[in-house]
Structures are given as C-alpha cells and as structure tokens.
Amino acid sequence: MGSSSSSRNKIPNAQELMDQTGFSSAHLLRLYDRFECLDRDNRGYLSPDDFEAVGGLAMNPIGGRIIDAFFSSGQDTVDFSSFVRILAHFRPTDRNRNKEGTQQELPNSRTRKLKFAFQLYDLDRDGKISREELLQVLRAMLGLQVTEEQLQSIAERAIQEADLDKDDAISFDEFKKSLEKVDIDTKMSIGFLK
Amino acid sequence: PSCHCLPQLPCVYVIASPLVLCWVVPLAVRSLVPVLFPCGFCHLFLDCIIAKESPASLRQEIRGSASCLCSDHEFDMADIFYFCRSGVESIVDDEVTKRFSAQELESWNLLTRSNYNFHHINMRLTLLWGLGLLTRYGILLPLRVTLAVTGISLFLFFTTLVGFLPNAALRSYLSEKVHMMGYRMCVSSLTAIITYHNRENKPKNGAICVANHTTPIDVIILASDRCYSLVGQMHRGLLGMIQSGMVKSSPHIWFDRSEVKDRHLVAKRLSDHVADKTKQPILIFPEGTCINNTSVMMFKKGSFEIGCTIYPVAIKYDPRFGDAFWNSSKCGLVWYLLSMMSSWAIVCSVWYLPPMDREEGEDAVQFANRVKATIAAQGGLVDLIWDGGLKRSKVNDAFKEELQKLYSKVLVGDHEDESERMEI
Numbered sequence: 001m002g003s004s005s006s007s008r009n010k011i012p013n014a015q016e017l018m019d020q021t022g023f024s025s026a027h028l029l030r031l032y033d034r035f036e037c038l039d040r041d042n043r044g045y046l047s048p049d050d051f052e053a054v055g056g057l058a059m060n061p062i063g064g065r066i067i068d069a070f071f072s073s074g075q076d077t078v079d080f081s082s083f084v085r086i087l088a089h090f091r092p093t094d095r096n097r098n099k100e101g102t103q104q105e106l107p108n109s110r111t112r113k114l115k116f117a118f119q120l121y122d123l124d125r126d127g128k129i130s131r132e133e134l135l136q137v138l139r140a141m142l143g144l145q146v147t148e149e150q151l152q153s154i155a156e157r158a159i160q161e162a163d164l165d166k167d168d169a170i171s172f173d174e175f176k177k178s179l180e181k182v183d184i185d186t187k188m189s190i191g192f193l194k
Numbered sequence: 195p196s197c198h199c200l201p202q203l204p205c206v207y208v209i210a211s212p213l214v215l216c217w218v219v220p221l222a223v224r225s226l227v228p229v230l231f232p233c234g235f236c237h238l239f240l241d242c243i244i245a246k247e248s249p250a251s252l253r254q255e256i257r258g259s260a261s262c263l264c265s266d267h268e269f270d271m272a273d274i275f276y277f278c279r280s281g282v283e284s285i286v287d288d289e290v291t292k293r294f295s296a297q298e299l300e301s302w303n304l305l306t307r308s309n310y311n312f313h314h315i316n317m318r319l320t321l322l323w324g325l326g327l328l329t330r331y332g333i334l335l336p337l338r339v340t341l342a343v344t345g346i347s348l349f350l351f352f353t354t355l356v357g358f359l360p361n362a363a364l365r366s367y368l369s370e371k372v373h374m375m376g377y378r379m380c381v382s383s384l385t386a387i388i389t390y391h392n393r394e395n396k397p398k399n400g401a402i403c404v405a406n407h408t409t410p411i412d413v414i415i416l417a418s419d420r421c422y423s424l425v426g427q428m429h430r431g432l433l434g435m436i437q438s439g440m441v442k443s444s445p446h447i448w449f450d451r452s453e454v455k456d457r458h459l460v461a462k463r464l465s466d467h468v469a470d471k472t473k474q475p476i477l478i479f480p481e482g483t484c485i486n487n488t489s490v491m492m493f494k495k496g497s498f499e500i501g502c503t504i505y506p507v508a509i510k511y512d513p514r515f516g517d518a519f520w521n522s523s524k525c526g527l528v529w530y531l532l533s534m535m536s537s538w539a540i541v542c543s544v545w546y547l548p549p550m551d552r553e554e555g556e557d558a559v560q561f562a563n564r565v566k567a568t569i570a571a572q573g574g575l576v577d578l579i580w581d582g583g584l585k586r587s588k589v590n591d592a593f594k595e596e597l598q599k600l601y602s603k604v605l606v607g608d609h610e611d612e613s614e615r616m617e618i
C-alpha cells in the first residue's frame with residue numbers, strides 16, 4: 001500500500017539543479033531529506049552550528065575548514081541549492097559523456113574537485129598556498145602529536161617539491177601539477193547510491 | 195430532552211472504552227497484520243544514501259599499496275583528500291544524527307505524520323486516508339482519552355487508599371495489584387499490542403532490569419507484565435502527583451533535581467535497594483535518552499558498577515501501526531501522548547533475555563557493552579558506540595585527537611624515538 005514519490009514539488013528549481021549538478025531526482029530527494037534532518041530548527045537554511053552537530057565532522061581535524069567551504073563569500077547561511085552544488089563536487093566523474101557534449105563543466109570534473117581541495121588549503125583565497133597556510137593545515141591534521149620543528153620541516157619539503165616558480169607559495173597550477181599522478185576521482189568521490 | 199442525554203454520554207464512553215480498546219481493536223489489528231502487511235516485521239526503513247565501502251583505514255589510504263611498509267610516507271598534498279572526503283561523507287550520511295529522528299517507512303501506513311515522500315496521486319488512497327482519519331480521531335481518540343483518564347484517577351485513588359493500610363505485607367500485596375491495574379489500563383488506552391517472548395527470563399527480585407529506550411511508554415509496557423521499581427527525577431505537575439502516589443505504596447526511587455548530580459548518592463540508593471531481596475527489581479534505561487528504535491547507543495556505566503545480576507530486555511516497535519519514538523526536541527510529552535492515541539495502535543515485541551553477571555576481569559564499561567550487544571542482537575537493532583547525549587551536545591575533542599594521532603603515526607611514527615613519544 002504505497003504511492004511513489006513526486007519529488008519536484010518539494011524542491012525549488014529541481015530541474016535546474018539536476019542539470020547543473022548531474023544529480024538524479026532520486027538523489028536530490030534523498031539530499032533534501034538529509035538537509036531537513038540537519039536543519040533541526042526547520043529554518044529552511046543551515047548555519048555553521050548545524051554542521052558542527054554532525055559527529056563525524058566534529059571529530060575531523062579539518063572539519064572547520066570543510067564547514068567554511070560551504071559558507072563561501074561571507075554568507076552565514078546555506079540554502080538547499082548551495083548545499084547540493086557543493087556536494088556535487090563529490091560525485092564520481094561520469095564515464096560516459098553526453099552525446100551533445102556538456103555546455104558547462106559539471107562540478108565533479110577533475111579540475112573542480114582539485115579546486116575544492118585547493119580551497120581547503122588556501123584560507124585567504126588569494127589563489128596561492130603560502131608557507132604559513134600550509135603550516136596551519138598541517139597543525140590541524142597533526143595537532144599536538146608532532147613538534148614544531150617537525151611541522152616546519154614537513155612544510156619545507158612539501159613546498160620545495162611543489163613550488164616550481166620558486167615564489168615560496170603554491171599556485172593552483174603547481175598544485176594541479178603535483179597531483180597529476182594521483183587518482184583524484186577515487187579519493188574525492190563519494191559512492192552515491194542509485 | 196437534550197439535557198437528559200448529556201449525563202448519559204460520558205457513561206457510554208466510560209463503559210464502551212475498555213470494551214472497544216481491550217477487545218475489538220487488538221483483535222482487528224492482530225488479524226489484519228498478516229493480511230495487509232505480508233512482508234516481514236522490522237526492516238522496513240530506507241537507510242542509506244551512500245554506499246559505505248569497508249572503511250579503508252587512514253594508513254591504507256594515505257600510504258597507498260601495502261608493499262611500501264619500510265619507507266616513510268612523506269607528506270603529500272593529496273593527504274588532505276582522505277579527511278576531506280570522510281568529512282563530507284559524514285555530512286551526507288552519518289550513523290548518529292539519523293537515529294534522533296523518526297525512521298522512514300517503505301510504504302505508507304495512512305498516517306500523515308509518517309508521510310515523508312509520498313504524494314496522494316489517486317482518489318482511492320485519499321478516500322481511505324480520510325476514512326482512517328475519521329476513525330482515528332472520531333472514535334479511537336475519545337475512547338482512549340476516556341480510558342486513560344479513568345485509569346489514572348482510579349490508580350491515584352487506590353494507591354492513596356492502600357498507602358493508609360498499617361499492615362506492610364498486605365500493603366505491598368495490594369499495591370502490586372493496584373499498580374498492575376493502572377498499567378494495564380494505560381496499555382489498553384494506548385492500544386498497545388505487546389508480544390512477550392521468553393517469559394521464563396522475567397526479572398526477579400533484587401536485580402536490575404535494563405532495556406533500550408525509545409519512548410516513555412517503554413515503562414508502561416514493561417511494568418504491565420510485572421512490577422518494577424522505577425528510578426528517575428521527581429517532576430512537577432501531573433507527573434509529580436502520579437510519582438508521589440506511586441511511592442506511597444511501593445518503593446520507587448525518585449530523586450530531587452539536586453541529588454541527581456551526585457553520582458555516589460544515586461549509586462548508594464540503588465545498591466541499598468538491590469541488596470534487599472524482597473524488593474522489586476529496578477528498571478533502568480542506560481542510554482539516558484530516547485533513540486528512534488533502529489539502534490542501541492552507548493550504555494552509561496552507572497548501573498553496571500553496582501555488581502548485581504542484570505536482566506536485559508529488548509523492546510522493538512513495529513513502525514507500521516504508529517511510530518512510537520518520542521522526539522523531545524520536536525514535541526512535548528502531552529502532544530506526543532495525544533499523537534500516540536491517534537495512531538492506529540502501538541505494536542511491539544518484548545524479549546526477556548537470560549540474566550547476565552559481570553565476569554572476572556571485566557570492568558563496568560565492558561560489561562555494559564556486552565549487555566548492549568546482546569540487546570541489539572535480539573531486537574535486530576544496530577549496535578553503536580556513540581553516546582545518546584550527542585542528541586543535545588557536541589562530540590568532544592578526544593575523538594579528534596585519535597585521528598590526529600593516527601595520521602601522525604603514518605607520517606613520522608616509524609622512527610624509534612618518535613614512536614616512544616607517541617605511546618602515552
């Protein structure tokens with residue numbers, strides 16, 4: 001005794017979201033349920049403390065930065081379409097391209113995934129990862145488990161390897177180059193179920 | 195003529211309610227269950243949005259293939275992907291947050307409150323739903339409220355009466371009867387259709403009974419089968435009155451708000467009660483908060499430190515007839531009870547499990563986890579290590595430190611002197 005769902009009515013701009021992110025309507029519906037579940041006060045948008053309530057995120061060393069990635073451009077609320085657009089970065093890359101070819105690049109392309117990861121390093125969004133920013137990320141991931149000297153030497157090594165134009169910072173292109181052998185698709189994708 | 199009818203109407207209700215609620219509705223539900231819902235009992239909910247592969251350990255993922263065990267792993271810009279991905283995965287779906295909201299059903303049971311994804315697309319379904327609404331709110335709800343009010347009033351009246359008796363033995367005998375009557379009336383007023391399994395394992399005197407917690411109704415369901423001593427905070431208002439009434443005739447353990455904070459006092463009162471073998475078993479819900487009946491969360495070790503026999507009980511509700519989970523952040527107790535009374539019925543199974551004792555060399559936490567695993571296995575629930583207190587508070591930093599430690603071991607922990615520093 002049941003009837004199938006009619007998803008479009010609940011979600012604003014559903015078709016547009018599907019085209020721009022590549023999610024199917026079933027995915028959008030499940031994500032909408034999740035959005036509502038996280039939005040405990042039923043305000044229609046999420047704020048940073050809604051994210052902080054997720055256990056798995058609170059114990060993640062870079063949890064704070066991931067949350068910041070959702071709240072770009074100075075806003076302090078996230079509505080459903082922004083939520084979905086960010087999560088779209090984590091869709092596995094499509095093996096089969098559309099016959100017509102895509103007009104715009106989907107968020108889950110290799111470059112866009114890399115850009116997302118780059119933003120986690122580049123806090124001040126100036127397009128470069130400075131030595132100080134790298135140190136901050138390392139401190140977050142390692143906490144008090146290593147000494148300051150060890151941190152410095154790790155950061156030094158990383159910059160020397162990746163910094164090709166020797167400006168003591170890593171630009172996005174240098175970042176991309178240093179990761180060209182890495183299988184980004186596997187590492188930066190979540191297995192969304194049908 | 196109309197004022198002649200008026201006094202008769204409540205009488206009709208009072209007489210009709212036990213008849214309808216104790217006989218007709220359970221009969222209907224029990225016979226309808228195999229007809230309407232031929233599929234199985236428990237596993238009806240849509241669970242996951244992502245396929246969680248076997249959790250690759252941090253070490254495996256960052257280091258790559260297992261063959262390079264000898265060389266150190268240098269920090270790689272790509273290391274951040276692991277943390278990034280697992281962080282976003284938990285935003286999309288995590289084990290804990292979804293336990294604090296009601297579970298979803300695969301097919302609709304004609305209750306609007308369970309209608310998450312379903313849309314009326316044909317007339318017949320809407321008609322059925324309307325009919326159901328009329329039945330539930332027009333017939334079932336008033337009958338149930340009447341029975342509940344009658345039951346509670348009778349209960350308060352008789353417990354006060356029994357409390358005046360001088361003879362202790364007679365008093366405890368009668369109070370047991372009165373309590374059972376009260377609970378059975380409450381069970382009928384909610385039309386709770388309970389199947390008890392393994393009654394030979396029913397808790398005995400001088401022990402502690404432990405169960406998973408979904409709703410305050412758990413108490414009524416268990417207590418209608420045998421008498422327990424309850425433990426809890428003293429409330430105000432109607433509930434406080436009921437609590438005072440209960441304690442006049444039988445030994446419940448109600449705390450003042452100020453005493454609750456003092457764990458030693460609590461433990462002392464519990465062990466004193468348990469040491470007296472003539473007293474009823476104590477009923478405790480170690481999770482400390484209501485969980486949505488798909489999982490069992492961390493058991494607080496307090497009751498397992500006392501050192502007496504523990505009788506575990508697993509309670510599993512059938513969500514098709516009415517969702518019993520009380521989401522205290524979404525609605526208050528009175529609203530919850532009314533919505534329970536306007537569901538179809540509350541169908542549940544109670545399994546009495548064999549008694550367990552703390553083994554040699556086992557500490558309270560391990561014992562608690564062992565009991566929890568038994569309950570989860572019997573009820574078909576997921577066994578989680580997380581604390582139910584996460585419903586209201588945030589994860590503490592100890593977990594974050596664990597991850598940081600793991601990662602640092604991968605990076606630098608292979609050197610002799612370093613690994614010494616890592617061990618605490």
